[in-house]
Amino acid sequence: MKVIVNVKLxxxxxxxxxxxxxxxxxxxxxDEVNDVRIGKQIILDVDSCDIQEVEKRxxxxxxxxLANTVIEDYEILIENKx
Numbered sequence: 001m002k003v004i005v006n007v008k009l010x011x012x013x014x015x016x017x018x019x020x021x022x023x024x025x026x027x028x029x030x031d032e033v034n035d036v037r038i039g040k041q042i043i044l045d046v047d048s049c050d051i052q053e054v055e056k057r058x059x060x061x062x063x064x065x066l067a068n069t070v071i072e073d074y075e076i077l078i079e080n081k082x
Contacts, residue, residue: 001045001049001051001078001079001080002046002078002079003044003058003078004041004042004043004077004078005058005066005067005077006039006041006077007041007066007073007074008039008072008073008074009038009071009072010072010073013072015037017038018035022035022036042066046058055076062076
């Protein structure tokens with residue numbers, strides 16, 4: 001099954017990359033953009049049919065490696081290929 005992990009900075013954590021993109025967009029006359037937050041998306045192809053077990057394992061992966069939980073939040077989306 002396909003598992004998507006979206007990782008983003010927690011609210012209140014400075015995002016210098018997002019600020020740079022905001023500045024660039026405003027410089028290109030995209031003045032309607034007020035804020036930009038940069039995140040990452042991790043897509044996993046997992047060989048299992050047990051959705052609950054996959055969710056538990058991917059949560060452990062996220063806590064231990066995929067996200068820095070001190071400054072980042074994550075969400076897990078599971079798409080069953082069947």
